[in-house]
Amino acid sequence: MTKPNRRDMFKLGAAAGATMIAASARAASPAPTAPPADNSWSNSLGAPVDARPYGQPSKYESSVVRRYIPWLSPTRLADASFTPLQDQPGIITSNGLFFERYHSGVPTVDPKEFRLMVSGRVKKPLLLTLDQIMRYPSVSRIHFIECPANGATEWPAAQLNSLQLTHGMIGCAEWTGVLLKTILDEAGIHPDSRWVLPTGSDGAHMDRSLPMVKCLDDCILAWGQNGEALRPEQGYPLRLVVPGWQGNVNVKWLRQLQVGREPWITREETSEYSELLGDGKSLGFTWVMDAKSVITFPCPEKPLTQGPGFYEIRGLAWSGRGKVKYVDVSLDGGVNFQRAKLDNPILDKCMTRFTLPYWWDGKPALIQSRVTDDTGYVQPTIVQKHKFWGHDPVYENNSIQTWQILASGEVNNVQLS
Amino acid sequence: MTKPNRRDMFKLGAAAGATMIAASARAASPAPTAPPADNSWSNSLGAPVDARPYGQPSKYESSVVRRYIPWLSPTRLADASFTPLQDQPGIITSNGLFFERYHSGVPTVDPKEFRLMVSGRVKKPLLLTLDQIMRYPSVSRIHFIECPANGATEWPAAQLNSLQLTHGMIGCAEWTGVLLKTILDEAGIHPDSRWVLPTGSDGAHMDRSLPMVKCLDDCILAWGQNGEALRPEQGYPLRLVVPGWQGNVNVKWLRQLQVGREPWITREETSEYSELLGDGKSLGFTWVMDAKSVITFPCPEKPLTQGPGFYEIRGLAWSGRGKVKYVDVSLDGGVNFQRAKLDNPILDKCMTRFTLPYWWDGKPALIQSRVTDDTGYVQPTIVQKHKFWGHDPVYENNSIQTWQILASGEVNNVQLS
Known part of the structure; x- marks a missing residue:
């Protein structure tokens, strides 16, 4: 298949979105062509204005919390x-x-x-x-x-x-x-x-x-x-x-x-x-956090659950030296890259959000993001990092992250050697 | 007294800050020349990392909450x-x-x-x-x-x-x-x-x-x-x-x-x-929120409690038509205005933060802020608003707010006719 250019890619994405929504609708559960099974909140009164002087997230978001790694530290007090x-x-x-x-x-x-x-x-x-x-x-x-x-x-x-x-x-x-x-x-x-x-x-x-x-x-x-x-x-x-x-x-x-x-x-x-x-x-005194980026969707916690079709790759990029200049995304493990779209505002030493339309064909893929900051610094691969730092340091791992998409839509953390 | 220009004002502010910190130190309670009476948190262990998977504000901030006006609505369900x-x-x-x-x-x-x-x-x-x-x-x-x-x-x-x-x-x-x-x-x-x-x-x-x-x-x-x-x-x-x-x-x-x-x-x-x-x-269909600004410090809830001297006037401005172009601040009830400093980022249909160095001489004052947006629209006075809308409408009050500073440092909401 001829690789579409960026403009075509977006048009493909938009059209594909339409098609695939319909296609995935047939596969998804609950079926989106049916009205919701429960919409009791439309026929009743909700919570009053004095119920939450300081608001909290929805009960349906209770799994969205900070987590720790039990074996990382011997005590939760220095963790x-x-x-x-x-x-x-x-x-x-x-x-x-x-x-x-x-x-x-x-x-x-x-x-x-x-x-x-x-x-x-x-x-x-x-x-x-x-x-x-x-x-x-x-x-x-x-x-x-x-x-x-x-x-x-x-x-x-x-x-x-x-x-x-x-x-x-x-x-x-x-x-x-x-x-x-x-x-x-x-x-x-x-x-x-x-x-x-x-x-x-x-x-x-x-x-x-x-x-x-x-x-x-x-x-x-x-x-x-x-x-x-x-x-x-x-x-x-x-x-x-x-x-x-x-x-x-x-x-x-x-x-x-x-x-x-x-x-x-x-x-x-x-x-x-x-x-x-x-x-x-x-x-010592390695103060500056060098430029880094990562794809936040899809990722291990957010797989492609709705089958092949149109999705949007989303991620975050940042640099301790200045502003994000651009982010490139690879769908083939770093062989080819496409320029992602950056959301405004793009600020100094601040996260920048990037997106790329993505037509997933249902086959395994290796996706990566790579940021370049306004000093010209390019986010390195883990192989490049290993050359200088070896394999066993603690700090400064700003390497390109590879997510492996499986045919099932599941996403794994992998390293390419 | 000759009115200082903006550059002088800021220098005055910086110098005044130094002096007045020392001056207010003598008046303030607890006396800042003494170490804290209680610093037990420096000699003990705090809360572990698994104590708050979803974080909450400090217990000392429990008064910072949303509030409602009891007589505004007959029910808390439509309020x-x-x-x-x-x-x-x-x-x-x-x-x-x-x-x-x-x-x-x-x-x-x-x-x-x-x-x-x-x-x-x-x-x-x-x-x-x-x-x-x-x-x-x-x-x-x-x-x-x-x-x-x-x-x-x-x-x-x-x-x-x-x-x-x-x-x-x-x-x-x-x-x-x-x-x-x-x-x-x-x-x-x-x-x-x-x-x-x-x-x-x-x-x-x-x-x-x-x-x-x-x-x-x-x-x-x-x-x-x-x-x-x-x-x-x-x-x-x-x-x-x-x-x-x-x-x-x-x-x-x-x-x-x-x-x-x-x-x-x-x-x-x-x-x-x-x-x-x-x-x-x-x-009907008066959709757009016209430009508005307000001084958030000092204000009725945040009076000048530390006596005369240097403070910083702070506030927020916004416009439903575009970006904030500039904010002017008056210390004399709208007779004279000074240009405030705007913090970045300045974004479309977004709040913009402004500040102005302020040497309070301890005398009563009437302070105001007035925003101009990038369409050239200037925030009106309440008198100008009354001319078109009368005195008894419900919506669209984007008029200039006047805060009255009393000699005590207390701050009152007033309207200038």
């Missing part, structure tokens, strides 16, 4: 949970489904007792209440936050047959707060103050050294997330947002900003969040 | 609740706080039993399951939805001393779904099919006539809202999103799209959602 990306329709991650990662459990911080100390090599040390911080000039920006261990289980081989568990240590939200630069300007930094150590107020006192140049660029002391106060799991009442950098440097439950001349080389940047290389040396 | 805009940090409205309006309560629709019928003057009537609808090419876009009765209580005079209750019948979300045009193309419309009647499956069978030209433009059959399935109060599992138009035409719990030659003139476009004019005639 991670994963966003159900297979159920995320757009670029915004619901606050209730935003992935979690913490080192001593979620603390319950009283905002009235909250203090932020700014200390070290500053001209004027500060001790600020939350109300005071909220008086400064503010910004509101949509950014993703991703754990560098996202995809860690997939380094040696395809291991978990789940989009949620292979890619779900990421979320994207509108963060509102004060630029870190504003508070550092207020304290006054010395010319040789080139590093900042944010510390969390959780039991783990999470801390990471950050270079001043990033702190003065786009970091946010955020109190707001997607229309409300930060969630407890995300650092209520105040967290650091370090756009495009590893999740762990986005310190939560913030209590202190220490300013200094050199990095501190804390436990969290030696035993954790550094990579032991083949020669015995440790590679 | 409205209001978004707490005073606690919305950015442009995204939290799903749990998104305003509600319905006519026979919130139905509990089973997505497996859901059907959408497309009927009337079409070439091929359709009866579609939700799974089938979700196969079509999709889009994801951020739009506001506002009830035309938002501000209704304020027509005759300033009545409710609350941002939430005067402006909270609005929310803004990322909506994901299929363009209505895609489904109408699938059914095939006749050249003289100029109207569509969407009908809800709630007990009220809510329906509104929509002109075909809008249906083929940017309307969405949406199943996704801010990272998850639609909430029940927002029409789970499928609603119509009619960007920039009155909330009531964004029909929820959708069950049918009827195509015809003329509008249906339903109950909801005669007794409701039309405006009785002075000459006894009824004005």
